[in-house]
Amino acid sequence: MLLPFRAFGKWLSQAVRHSPTLTPPPSASLRLALAEADLPAPLRACPVALKYYRRLHDLDWAHFPERDPHRAWPGPTPTYPRAAYAAAYLVKLDAPLRSMSDLRQYLLDHPALACLLGFDPAHLPSRKHFGRVLRQFPNDALQFLLEATLQALTDALPPHLRATVGDTVALDTKHILAWVKQNNPRVCVKDRFDKTCQPTGDPDCKLGVKARANTPPTVEVPTPTTEAQPASQAVGQTEAYWGYASGVCATRLLDPHGTPIAEVVLAEHTQTFDRDDVTYFHPLIEAAQRRLGRAPRFGALDKAYDAFYVYDYFHQAGGFAAVPFVPKGKHPHRTFDAAGLPRCAAGLAMPLVTTHFDRSSQVPHEKGHYGCPLRHPTPSGQVCPLAHPKWDDGGCTTVLATSIGARLRHQLDRDSEAFKAVYAQRTATERLNSQAKALGIERPMLRNQRSITNANTLIYVLINLRALGRVRAFYAQRAAEVTRRVG
Numbered sequence: 163m164l165l166p167f168r169a170f171g172k173w174l175s176q177a178v179r180h181s182p183t184l185t186p187p188p189s190a191s192l193r194l195a196l197a198e199a200d201l202p203a204p205l206r207a208c209p210v211a212l213k214y215y216r217r218l219h220d221l222d223w224a225h226f227p228e229r230d231p232h233r234a235w236p237g238p239t240p241t242y243p244r245a246a247y248a249a250a251y252l253v254k255l256d257a258p259l260r261s262m263s264d265l266r267q268y269l270l271d272h273p274a275l276a277c278l279l280g281f282d283p284a285h286l287p288s289r290k291h292f293g294r295v296l297r298q299f300p301n302d303a304l305q306f307l308l309e310a311t312l313q314a315l316t317d318a319l320p321p322h323l324r325a326t327v328g329d330t331v332a333l334d335t336k337h338i339l340a341w342v343k344q345n346n347p348r349v350c351v352k353d354r355f356d357k358t359c360q361p362t363g364d365p366d367c368k369l370g371v372k373a374r375a376n377t378p379p380t381v382e383v384p385t386p387t388t389e390a391q392p393a394s395q396a397v398g399q400t401e402a403y404w405g406y407a408s409g410v411c412a413t414r415l416l417d418p419h420g421t422p423i424a425e426v427v428l429a430e431h432t433q434t435f436d437r438d439d440v441t442y443f444h445p446l447i448e449a450a451q452r453r454l455g456r457a458p459r460f461g462a463l464d465k466a467y468d469a470f471y472v473y474d475y476f477h478q479a480g481g482f483a484a485v486p487f488v489p490k491g492k493h494p495h496r497t498f499d500a501a502g503l504p505r506c507a508a509g510l511a512m513p514l515v516t517t518h519f520d521r522s523s524q525v526p527h528e529k530g531h532y533g534c535p536l537r538h539p540t541p542s543g544q545v546c547p548l549a550h551p552k553w554d555d556g557g558c559t560t561v562l563a564t565s566i567g568a569r570l571r572h573q574l575d576r577d578s579e580a581f582k583a584v585y586a587q588r589t590a591t592e593r594l595n596s597q598a599k600a601l602g603i604e605r606p607m608l609r610n611q612r613s614i615t616n617a618n619t620l621i622y623v624l625i626n627l628r629a630l631g632r633v634r635a636f637y638a639q640r641a642a643e644v645t646r647r648v649g
Contacts, residue, residue: 193278194223194249201278208274214253215278217627222310223249227303242287244303246280247295248620253279255601255624262289297613304619308427309453311626315415315426318633328413328428330460330481330584333446333467334591335439336598338432338614339605340367340405355402357436366611367404370435405435406611408603408618409442411450412590413458415633423636424629425590427622428453432615439466441524447475460484462588471525473574474567484585487576496562496572503532504569506558508548510535517564530564533557597625 193201194215205211226245253275254265266289269276273283281287287295316324342361343349353359357369411429414422429449431442451457459481463472468488476483489495496504499511506512512532520529534550534557536542546553562568575581598604601621608614 192223193280194218194221194245205274205278208272210272211274211278214249214256214275217256217631218249218252220311220314220627220630221307221623222313225306227300227306242281244295244299247287247292247299248304248307249279250281250292251296251617251620252624252627255620258601261607262292265289265292293613296608296616297610299612299616301612301615301619304616304623305449307623308430308619308626311623311630312426312428312453315626315630315633318630318637319415320418320637323416323418327415328450328454328456328458330462330587331411331413331428331447331450331458332462332588332591333409333411333443334464334588334595335407335409335442336595336603337370337372337403337435338406338408338603338618339403340364341605341607341609342367342404344404361404364404364609366434367406368434368436369402369404370407370437371402403435406432406614407435407437407439407442408432408598409439409446410591410594410598410622411446412594414587414590415629417636422590424632425593426626426629427594430619430622432611432618434611439464440469440472443467443469443472444525460584462585462590464588468571469525470563470565470567470571471527472567473570474565477566477570482570482574482581482584484576484581484588485571485574487571487574498569498573502566502569504560504562506535506560507550508546512558512560513538514564515539515559528564529561532560532562534559594622594625597628598622601625 193205198206198212198215198219201215205215223245226248228243228245250265250269253259253268254262257264257268259265259268266286269279269281269286270283276283276286316327319327339345340361340363342363344351344354344361355369361367409431410427412425412427415424415426417423429446431445431449433441447458447461457475457479459476459479461467461472461476461481461483463483463485465486465488467483468485472485473483497509498504501511503511503513512535514530515533515538516531517528518531520527534546534553536544536546537557546557550558552558598618598621601624603618603621606614606617608617
């Protein structure tokens with residue numbers, strides 16, 4: 163009878179002895195936020211520590227969103243704060259280091275760097291814990307770092323150019339292959355492209371198709387003949403993968419003469435690979451608008467974004483969306499009168515008969531039903547000059563979104579110099595995707611969506627930090643040339 167009480171007493175004594183502390187650990191951002199002259203001498207003497215101090219110092223570490231200080235910190239001793247892990251992951255990407263084991267060894271080999279980031283070199287987290295924290299990291303905290311890079315980039319520009327940042331944006335997506343055997347053509351998988359057979363290696367990834375623009379999709383999706391050949395290399399083919407996609411909203415930073423200095427990321431968003439490209443538009447553009455403090459006026463997007471609400475957004479902002487036209491429906495090309503009414507095949511303006519609200523669409527919106535102008539609002543007594551097949555059934559009808567964007571996608575002059583100038587800036591996302599690929603975004607050695615989402619955000623933070631270095635170097639060189647000419 164006494165055994166249960168003894169066990170309870172043992173548990174109670176251990177709970178009291180190892181009760182969580184309510185005091186958070188010292189912030190890892192303290193050293194990264196210091197001025198370089200205020201760094202401890204051992205850190206300034208280490209070239210590696212000094213290199214990453216200069217790379218990461220511009221982030222707002224002093225206000226990095228740590229966990230709630232009123233929550234108990236588990237364990238007999240405080241754990242390391244989030245800022246230390248975020249900085250370590252950026253070092254891993256920049257080094258570059260392939261795995262968490264390599265990251266831990268790198269910190270062991272450079273104890274001054276570990277101290278700079280906020281770790282105790284004698285008590286570094288295990289490689290499993292590094293991976294665990296990446297999986298559990300709140301993405302909002304990493305988005306804070308991405309926003310901090312934009313502030314630093316804006317501050318690095320001359321005052322008269324800061325207001326133009328983000329005036330023109332480009333949107334695109336980058337496919338990401340899941341780390342599963344279904345993406346390896348050398349492994350025999352019975353139901354490789356069966357979307358109902360979820361890969362055991364990644365419970366979150368989804369099956370999607372990456373089609374090339376220069377050829378229509380084939381009925382059957384061919385099996386890759388190489389090691390998960392990227393779609394960017396599969397010219398004229400349509401390929402399927404299990405994985406994710408990263409959407410990015412980017413802009414160019416220009417010098418006073420209008421020459422591009424660098425491409426930077428305004429916003430990024432990660433989803434599973436089964437989502438259409440156009441589903442990235444609202445999350446990306448809303449985040450970009452919030453960070454810029456205003457709506458971008460011009461957008462450069464590919465044909466996947468040929469949707470009325472895309473045109474409507476940039477029109478409301480005072481510009482336009484440079485998007486290739488995609489013929490849709492039975493009447494791919496429409497004309498409109500001065501009042502915005504669609505014209506029928508005979509060239510007559512079709513009056514609005516009724517409206518309804520479409521809630522089944524990806525973006526709920528109002529649709530208008532337009533009828534034959536010879537029948538509505540009252541019969542005119544005239545006969546259709548084209549003898550339309552539906553004349554005896556009430557005349558021709560059409561259904562369009564009542565948004566002005568539904569009309570603008572037909573009326574936009576895609577041969578104008580203004581359209582071509584904006585659309586040419588879509589290459590900004592292609593260069594950013596190339597940089598992200600070099601940092602390993604296409605083949606992450608991770609097995610869940612949360613880790614991949616966080617890794618993607620960190621990749622774009624590092625890309626912006628590198629762009630910040632180029633911008634500062636450019637203006638430093640200009641200042642030196644001016645000084646040399648004056649002297």
